[in-house]
Amino acid sequence: MSDPQIPSDPPIVSDPPIFKGLAGVVVDTTAVSKVVPETNSLTYRGYDAAELATRKSFEEVAFLLWHSELPTHAEAALFSQRERANRRLNRSAQAVLNRIPETCHPMDVMRTMVSYLGSEDPDEDVPTVAANLDKALRLFAVLPTIVAADFRRRRGLAPIEPHHGLDYAENFLNMCFGEVPDPVIVDAFRASMVLYAEHSFNASTFAARVVTSTQSDLYSAVTAAIGALKGTLHGGANEAVMHDMIEIGAPENAAAWLAAKLDAKEKVMGFGHRVYRNGDSRVPTMYDSLVAVSEHCGTTTWLQIYRELAEGMEARTGIKPNLDFPTGPAYHLMGFDIPMFTPLFVMSRITGWTAHIVEQTRSNALIRPLSAYDGPIQRPVPA
Numbered sequence: 001m002s003d004p005q006i007p008s009d010p011p012i013v014s015d016p017p018i019f020k021g022l023a024g025v026v027v028d029t030t031a032v033s034k035v036v037p038e039t040n041s042l043t044y045r046g047y048d049a050a051e052l053a054t055r056k057s058f059e060e061v062a063f064l065l066w067h068s069e070l071p072t073h074a075e076a077a078l079f080s081q082r083e084r085a086n087r088r089l090n091r092s093a094q095a096v097l098n099r100i101p102e103t104c105h106p107m108d109v110m111r112t113m114v115s116y117l118g119s120e121d122p123d124e125d126v127p128t129v130a131a132n133l134d135k136a137l138r139l140f141a142v143l144p145t146i147v148a149a150d151f152r153r154r155r156g157l158a159p160i161e162p163h164h165g166l167d168y169a170e171n172f173l174n175m176c177f178g179e180v181p182d183p184v185i186v187d188a189f190r191a192s193m194v195l196y197a198e199h200s201f202n203a204s205t206f207a208a209r210v211v212t213s214t215q216s217d218l219y220s221a222v223t224a225a226i227g228a229l230k231g232t233l234h235g236g237a238n239e240a241v242m243h244d245m246i247e248i249g250a251p252e253n254a255a256a257w258l259a260a261k262l263d264a265k266e267k268v269m270g271f272g273h274r275v276y277r278n279g280d281s282r283v284p285t286m287y288d289s290l291v292a293v294s295e296h297c298g299t300t301t302w303l304q305i306y307r308e309l310a311e312g313m314e315a316r317t318g319i320k321p322n323l324d325f326p327t328g329p330a331y332h333l334m335g336f337d338i339p340m341f342t343p344l345f346v347m348s349r350i351t352g353w354t355a356h357i358v359e360q361t362r363s364n365a366l367i368r369p370l371s372a373y374d375g376p377i378q379r380p381v382p383a
């Protein structure tokens with residue numbers, strides 16, 4: 001923003017035009033996923049993401065995103081073995097985690113821990129595809145251990161070691177809650193991981209690609225992506241949704257709450273999307289999971305508030321929910337504390353981020369757009 005006191009050049013009529021926020025700009029190709037707003041569809045490497053969420057494990061989807069194909073039985077077994085072997089947090093990393101203040105947001109823990117893990121990796125700066133896929137798998141395996149340990153220490157509880165006999169979702173839930181919950185919860189959690197995994201050039205993935213484009217390392221790119229995901233216009237919205245629902249408290253309060261919010265021209269978290277204009281392709285699947293979890297928990301309060309807000313927003317603005325809207329209450333019902341919601345998103349999106357880092361490395365061009373200057377006109381430096 002220019003200072004009105006200082007004379008500036010005439011208003012900018014930019015040629016080429018300015019696309020604020022890069023809205024509508026196609027900056028590169030990708031083979032990782034395809035978002036089609038017109039048909040409300042999302043595919044990962046050509047497979048329907050909603051179908052993957054109900055029919056495949058998160059480990060299989062991670063393999064797909066990294067290797068372009070779903071694994072064979074033998075590949076899946078080997079992949080799972082490698083994932084299980086890399087879950088443990090070593091002593092030095094545990095010590096770093098314990099030194100991070102519990103007063104900070106858990107996303108700061110994620111950012112700091114990924115950065116620290118980079119400093120421990122002797123291959124940090126090796127950018128080959130094989131080395132990057134190795135680092136990606138190690139982060140995929142260890143991030144749940146970090147999230148679970150951080151979740152428990154904030155509740156004054158000791159960490160629970162990874163369990164080699166459990167799959168990714170079961171092991172993570174066991175590390176958080178000390179038991180593997182009912183399959184309804186495990187399935188809903190697994191579906192959320194698959195649905196959050198990848199979404200083309202969203203802000204955090206783009207941040208990762210920008211960092212990668214300078215020939216920096218994978219940990220630096222992921223650290224930047226975590227920073228971008230934290231904001232409430234992106235991944236942080238899943239936490240904001242639940243704060244709002246708790247503030248609303250009961251379904252009968254939702255209409256007045258929404259009216260006050262919209263009258264004040266405030267954004268309603270969990271609604272709207274830069275790419276989808278007619279609803280987020282992932283919402284129906286996650287909504288089904290929210291219904292299943294609500295029925296299992298025997299409470300429909302959040303589901304009713306969900307419906308009231310969704311119907312109210314549609315009627316007044318035509319704007320529909322995005323994926324963060326059903327995941328917020330679903331994670332709450334699963335038993336997670338609200339500040340852990342965006343770290344859960346990180347655990348999932350690490351797969352998409354790293355698939356894009358590999359893709360950017362394979363076909364790199366420095367990402368450096370132009371800007372149109374609107375500051376003061378050139379003037380003499382005072383004596």
Ligand SMILES: CC(=O)SCCNC(=O)CCNC(=O)[C@H](O)C(C)(C)COP(=O)(O)OP(=O)(O)OC[C@H]1O[C@@H](n2cnc3c(N)ncnc32)[C@H](O)[C@@H]1OP(=O)(O)O
Nearest residue numbers: 232233234235237266267268269270271272273274322324
């Ligand atoms: C997994 C994810 O990251 S999904 C996104 C999660 N983020 C959120 O849920 C935060 C709330 N949503 C938003 O802020 C927006 O919808 C965004 C940032 C996601 C996308 O927005 P953009 O494409 O940049 O559109 P923009 O913010 O300019 O909105 C366009 C219009 O719709 C309105 N609008 C968009 N989203 C909302 C919303 N959630 N609540 C109220 N109004 C909204 C804007 O006020 C604006 O109205 P105007 O033209 O009268 O000024």
Ligand SMILES: O=C([O-])CC(=O)C(=O)O
Nearest residue numbers: 198199201202203274275
């Ligand atoms: O695509 C976007 O802009 C945001 C989003 O939904 C995601 O990253 O999952």
